[in-house]
Amino acid sequence: MKPNDFFTFNGGNELSILPKCAILFHQAKGLSDNSYGGQDFVASLHDFFVDDSKHETVIGAGRLMSKEDIETVLRTLLQMRQSKVNLMPNNIVSLSDNHIAWTVPEKIRPMLFNIIGMPMQKMTVPWPRLLLVANRDGKLAIAAVKGRNRLSAKTRLFHAPLMNVSNNGAVCTGSATVPIECGIEDLKQWESVMFDTAFSHVNNQLTLELGRKKKEVDT
Known part of the structure; x- marks a missing residue:
């Protein structure tokens, strides 16, 4: 046809x-x-x-x-469809019509906290190197990466030591403004969802324990 x-x-x-x-x-x-x-x-x-x-x-x-x-x-x-050719930046891991995956290098940057019962806080902390994956359904996932080598299918990923992130890496975006597209030109907007919004709760108890004292261990 x-x-x-x-x-x-x-x-x-x-x-x-x-x-x-x-x-x-x-x-x-x-x-x-x-x-x-x-x-x-x-x-x-x-x-x-x-x-x-x-x-x-x-x-x-x-x-x-x-x-x-x-x-x-x-x-x-x-x-x-009109074909479109883009040069791939070094930080792009994979790209399709429905998703984009990229890395963000480790960096000391601000981190905002908006926890119920506590005043808004802003701290400057070291962020690890991160792998972010966004799709056109408005979903964002994140994992921590060790080292600075380019990622491959065999690269080992780690739980990101961040709040608002589930144990499967899914980010709870809350009221943040989420981009409707997931192209190379949208990366800064997606990163803003992670870096410029306030953390409010812990989703993954394996990485962070908020306001809890660990039990003392007899030696």
């Missing part, structure tokens, strides 16, 4: 685009394992025709589309 399979382009003094066919997606149940769409939907292809009695365009009866038909449509849409 090609773009012209879906629309008719009329030239002349005024350009007009008329629909030729449409794809409808239907929720389905009980499909076999070899069906497309994760067994959740099927798609059908429909032609348009003009109802002379009502002088309007009507969608006609359709036919079910195969997995190959769906893949052809998706490939066509991908080919219509």
